[in-house]
Amino acid sequence: SAVISQKPSRDICQRGTSLTIQCQVDSQVTMMFWYRQQPGQSLTLIATANQGSEATYESGFVIDKFPISRPNLTFSTLTVSNMSPEDSSIYLCSVGAGAGNTIYFGEGSWLTVV
Amino acid sequence: EDQVTQSPEALRLQEGESSSLNCSYTVSGLRGLFWYRQDPGKGPEFLFTLYSAGEEKEKERLKATLTKKESFLHITAPKPEDSATYLCAVQPRNTGGFKTIFGAGTRLFVKA
Numbered sequence: 001s002a003v004i005s006q007k008p009s010r011d012i013c014q015r016g017t018s019l020t021i022q023c024q025v026d027s028q029v030t031m032m033f034w035y036r037q038q039p040g041q042s043l044t045l046i047a048t049a050n051q052g053s054e055a056t057y058e059s060g061f062v063i064d065k066f067p068i069s070r071p072n073l074t075f076s077t078l079t080v081s082n083m084s085p086e087d088s089s090i091y092l093c094s095v096g097a098g099a100g101n102t103i104y105f106g107e108g109s110w111l112t113v114v
Numbered sequence: 115e116d117q118v119t120q121s122p123e124a125l126r127l128q129e130g131e132s133s134s135l136n137c138s139y140t141v142s143g144l145r146g147l148f149w150y151r152q153d154p155g156k157g158p159e160f161l162f163t164l165y166s167a168g169e170e171k172e173k174e175r176l177k178a179t180l181t182k183k184e185s186f187l188h189i190t191a192p193k194p195e196d197s198a199t200y201l202c203a204v205q206p207r208n209t210g211g212f213k214t215i216f217g218a219g220t221r222l223f224v225k226a
Contacts, residue, residue, distance in 0.1 A: 001160065010155075038133050041214040042201065043158070092157050096212040100165065101205055102147050103214050105157035 002027050002097050004106035012112045018081045023110045025092030028073035031096035033103070034066070040091045046091075049076040083113045116141045116206050118217035125187045127192055127221045135187040135220045137202030145205040147185050149178050152199045152219070161200075 003026040013019050023032070032049040046066055047055040055068035057100045080087055093106040117140045127133055135161045139147065146165050150158035162171040164180040175196065177188045185198055199219040206213065 004157075006157075006180075033212070042218045045214075046214075078180075090155070090157075094157075100163045101164055101212050102146075102148065102160060103203075103212060104160055108155070108157040110155055 001102075001104045002029060002095050004093055004095060005102060006093050006106040006109050007110055008111075009107060010110040012114060013083050015084055015113055017083055018079055019083065019111060020077050020079045021091050021093070023076045023078070025095055027097075029095040029097055030073070032070060032076050033094045033096070034068060034076070034078045035092040035094060035105075036089045037108075039093060043092065046078070049078075050063045080111065083111075085113045087111065088113045101114060116204065116215050116217040118202055118204055119166075119214050120200075120202050120217035120220050122220060123194075123218070124221040124223070126225065129193055129224055130191045132188070132190045132192070133181050134189070135200055135222070137187070137217055138182075138183060138222050139185070139202075139204045141206045141215075143207030145207040147180055148203040148205070148214070149176075149187055150201040150203065151186070152201055154199075158201055189222070192222070193223045194226050197222055197224045 005024045007022045034046040035043045045058050046061045047057040049070040051070045067079045090108040092108045116135045119138045121136045149161040152158040162178040167182045175190045199221045201219045202212045202217040
């Protein structure tokens with residue numbers, strides 16, 4: 001399985017600011033995804049990060065709020081824009097790899113908006 | 115609608131007290147069912163993939179089984195370090211390759 005590194009691992013952010021989360025994978029992967037996990041909730045897919053093209057967003061998530069970059073097959077960023085307390089969540093970078101379409105996750109970026 | 119329901123929401127066990135976690139799913143054709151372990155504030159750690167009814171997978175004190183409607187994660191003689199949230203997820207066959215639907219998880223607490 002791929003090793004997925006995320007930065008920052010944790011941050012406290014001021015309301016109205018934006019934060020960019022970086023995701024680095026130790027091998028080239030075709031499929032990269034960004035998930036959100038709000039406190040006490042399960043995982044919700046934000047978008048699929050497409051290499052060289054615009055991300056594909058799930059219902060309820062928009063590019064203006066969650067812009068995503070994917071410049072190559074090992075790196076992606078997710079920006080959480082104009083943050084409010086409701087954006088306090090763990091944001092997870094993940095990749096699809098290996099047999100059986102398995103999703104592997106990074107350690108997560110735990111954001112608290114105050 | 116594709117759906118995953120996990121029960122119980124929380125489970126408290128004494129060390130050595132074996133039990134099972136349940137994952138019921140409704141999906142229009144199953145590509146795969148996945149189990150993950152998640153520690154507080156961390157990303158989920160992949161445990162198992164099951165593909166067809168009757169299949170079983172084992173890892174240390176954990177064994178996952180699959181039927182046509184549900185999966186069980188059996189924990190034999192648990193230890194305090196097994197305390198975590200266990201997530202179940204399914205991939206429907208009739209969607210894009212990696213579309214994955216997660217359950218809400220079961221929080222397991224094992225007391226020494």
